[in-house]
Amino acid sequence: MPLDSPVQAERRARTAPPRRTRVAVALARAAAAVSRGTGAGAGGVVGGRIAAALDPDVVRHLGRDRTVVLVTGTNGKTTTASMLTRVLEPLGPVAANRDGANMPDGLIAALVDRPDAPFAVLEVDENYVADVAQRLRPACLVLLNLSRDQLDRVGEVRAVERGLRAAVAGLPGTAVVANCDDPLATSAAMASARPVWVSAGGSWTADALACGRCGRPIQHDGPAWRCRCGLARPRPDWVLAGDRAVDSAGRTAPLALQLPGRANAANAAMAVAAAALLGVDPAAAGARLATITEVAGRYRRTTLAGHPVRVLLAKNPAGWRETLPLLGDRSPVVIAVNGREADGRDLSWLWDVPFEVLRGRPVVAAGERSADLAVRLTYAGVPHVRCADPVRAVAGLPPGPVELVANYTAFRQLGQRSGDG
Amino acid sequence: MAESAVRIGLVLPDVLGTYGDSGNAVVLRQRLRWRGVPADVVAIHYGDPVPDCLDVYLLGGGEDEAQALAAGHLREHPGLRRAAARGAVVFGVCAGLQVLGTSFVSGDGKRHEGLGLLDVDTAPGRRRAVGEIVADSGAGPLTGFENHLGVTTVGPGSSPLGRVRTGTGNGDGTDGAVTGHVLATYLHGPALARNPALADLLIGWVTGSPPPDLPLPEVDELRRERLRAARRGARR
Numbered sequence: 001m002p003l004d005s006p007v008q009a010e011r012r013a014r015t016a017p018p019r020r021t022r023v024a025v026a027l028a029r030a031a032a033a034v035s036r037g038t039g040a041g042a043g044g045v046v047g048g049r050i051a052a053a054l055d056p057d058v059v060r061h062l063g064r065d066r067t068v069v070l071v072t073g074t075n076g077k078t079t080t081a082s083m084l085t086r087v088l089e090p091l092g093p094v095a096a097n098r099d100g101a102n103m104p105d106g107l108i109a110a111l112v113d114r115p116d117a118p119f120a121v122l123e124v125d126e127n128y129v130a131d132v133a134q135r136l137r138p139a140c141l142v143l144l145n146l147s148r149d150q151l152d153r154v155g156e157v158r159a160v161e162r163g164l165r166a167a168v169a170g171l172p173g174t175a176v177v178a179n180c181d182d183p184l185a186t187s188a189a190m191a192s193a194r195p196v197w198v199s200a201g202g203s204w205t206a207d208a209l210a211c212g213r214c215g216r217p218i219q220h221d222g223p224a225w226r227c228r229c230g231l232a233r234p235r236p237d238w239v240l241a242g243d244r245a246v247d248s249a250g251r252t253a254p255l256a257l258q259l260p261g262r263a264n265a266a267n268a269a270m271a272v273a274a275a276a277l278l279g280v281d282p283a284a285a286g287a288r289l290a291t292i293t294e295v296a297g298r299y300r301r302t303t304l305a306g307h308p309v310r311v312l313l314a315k316n317p318a319g320w321r322e323t324l325p326l327l328g329d330r331s332p333v334v335i336a337v338n339g340r341e342a343d344g345r346d347l348s349w350l351w352d353v354p355f356e357v358l359r360g361r362p363v364v365a366a367g368e369r370s371a372d373l374a375v376r377l378t379y380a381g382v383p384h385v386r387c388a389d390p391v392r393a394v395a396g397l398p399p400g401p402v403e404l405v406a407n408y409t410a411f412r413q414l415g416q417r418s419g420d421g
Numbered sequence: 422m423a424e425s426a427v428r429i430g431l432v433l434p435d436v437l438g439t440y441g442d443s444g445n446a447v448v449l450r451q452r453l454r455w456r457g458v459p460a461d462v463v464a465i466h467y468g469d470p471v472p473d474c475l476d477v478y479l480l481g482g483g484e485d486e487a488q489a490l491a492a493g494h495l496r497e498h499p500g501l502r503r504a505a506a507r508g509a510v511v512f513g514v515c516a517g518l519q520v521l522g523t524s525f526v527s528g529d530g531k532r533h534e535g536l537g538l539l540d541v542d543t544a545p546g547r548r549r550a551v552g553e554i555v556a557d558s559g560a561g562p563l564t565g566f567e568n569h570l571g572v573t574t575v576g577p578g579s580s581p582l583g584r585v586r587t588g589t590g591n592g593d594g595t596d597g598a599v600t601g602h603v604l605a606t607y608l609h610g611p612a613l614a615r616n617p618a619l620a621d622l623l624i625g626w627v628t629g630s631p632p633p634d635l636p637l638p639e640v641d642e643l644r645r646e647r648l649r650a651a652r653r654g655a656r657r
């Protein structure tokens with residue numbers, strides 16, 4: 001059931017935004033250009049802030065007459081949005097917050113940057129979905145998964161689920177593509193008038209054990225799950241089966257991904273289901289995904305201090321559980337952990353990561369909170385050395401490939417230092 | 422008691438396990454094993470009966486509904502109460518503290534009966550206490566992270582565990598509560614990883630005598646760093 005074919009979306013009459021919005025957009029673009037020109041950093045977000053100050057309703061005006069897709073969830077937002085953007089690009093320009101700036105200023109910046117793009121694919125922080133979706137009225141909301149991430153900052157995961165559920169209930173025209181193997185994501189998406197269920201594989205179940213509706217533990221039985229309150233896994237419209245996504249009508253999208261791991265296959269299945277909803281042929285969508293080799297610097301292979309290094313991002317227990325199996329057999333692992341506002345200042349989550357599996361290989365604890373990590377590794381029985389600076393940590397290793405895993409701000413610092421921020 | 426393994430019960434990790442609390446079980450087990458005392462962790466899941474034969478019971482944090490469910494389960498299956506009555510060691514953090522108390526009021530205003538192992542009552546406060554916390558206790562300065570709405574009053578049947586230097590704790594300048602071998606605190610998550618003296622206090626209760634020193638430079642370093650950060654006002 002295509003919502004609004006891409007062609008229609010492009011042909012739709014494009015009404016001019018109000019003068020106030022035009023002025024806000026022009027000034028925001030100018031500010032962004034100046035900020036970029038002076039090297040003051042990601043100019044877009046500055047521009048977004050200016051536009052929002054000049055026109056409080058700028059999001060609604062900027063989103064008008066576009067086909068908007070929002071992508072949210074705890075893990076995989078940047079990757080899935082990037083996949084959807086790649087799939088939609090042959091149909092026309094796509095406004096996208098590729099840098100992962102997923103709060104309102106970042107979204108405005110992305111829309112301001114491509115005012116004429118008929119499509120917008122925006123990743124949105126879970127806590128801003130209600131506000132943003134209310135204004136943008138997206139054709140589609142992709143809800144990937146929900147697990148704990150930065151509890152001290154964003155509140156408890158089940159409170160996030162309740163917020164999303166209320167937001168979804170207020171979007172009768174929006175199709176919600178959700179992973180039905182994730183009980184919390186399902187609980188939120190169940191409020192939608194137009195859910196599309198994707199069996200993309202379970203996330204880390206420890207967080208979802210308590211039901212979003214009643215708090216009792218969810219009972220799992222193979223792929224099926226249910227709670228005593230009646231919440232249960234719906235029948236999937238799409239199933240991720242190995243390296244392909246198949247829908248209930250038998251349409252198949254082969255996924256020959258270059259990005260590693262089960263989590264990325266799950267992200268791809270979600271992206272294909274959303275693209276199909278917008279009228280894209282699933283097989284063609286799958287083929288487009290094979291051209292992606294890195295996402296905002298993640299998975300990139302680079303050279304650091306003379307070592308070939310693969311850079312991975314893992315910022316919470318669920319992300320770590322997906323990352324650990326990707327690590328090469330014997331290469332040394334440098335782990336960089338920060339505890340800034342954007343990471344969450346509470347490092348308790350380190351104890352939910354099974355670092356025990358790293359026993360038997362060289363490990364370096366790095367980052368601003370390497371002391372917390374070192375204690376966790378000590379109790380996990382993983383011999384390690386500590387070196388707060390991740391680049392010096394790499395430099396101190398014997399020649400050969402290195403896996404470098406960093407959480408959010410540690411990862412961004414690395415990007416800035418290798419000059420491709 | 423060294424010949425038989427110390428059995429550490431991880432109580433309802435599927436409902437009370439929000440903040441890396443299982444780390445406390447890992448810390449106790451390792452500190453025992455490194456000193457040559459065999460130790461095992463036994464997870465007690467929701468819906469299962471609670472054994473009364475374990476040496477230590479650990480209760481973690483959880484959200485309102487989960488906390489109410491946990492309290493209900495532990496009242497219905499009296500294993501933990503029976504074990505505590507014969508002197509077993511019980512350690513609770515955050516929601517675990519509230520569940521061990523006489524009663525707690527959840528965010529929706531509903532009053533729930535706790536286990537009554539500590540003489541404390543908890544009601545929701547006006548704002549959430551989130552950030553680094555330092556409290557002076559008989560086991561030295563305790564350092565940790567707190568994230569809770571509860572304000573806890575300690576009655577005459579318990580004593581506070583510590584006096585808060587930085588942070589909120591119970592809300593009246595004290596943190597946590599102790600009665601006999603039942604001890605609880607608002608320092609959530611892996612509180613025993615940051616506070617080895619507290620871990621060894623519990624171990625001494627289990628084995629009958631204070632355990633020998635266990636030097637871990639990584640832990641000393643982390644404590645120095647966190648106590649320094651709290652002095653600098655690294656609360657958010």
Ligand SMILES: [Zn+2]
Nearest residue numbers: 211214227229
């Ligand atoms: Zn339920």
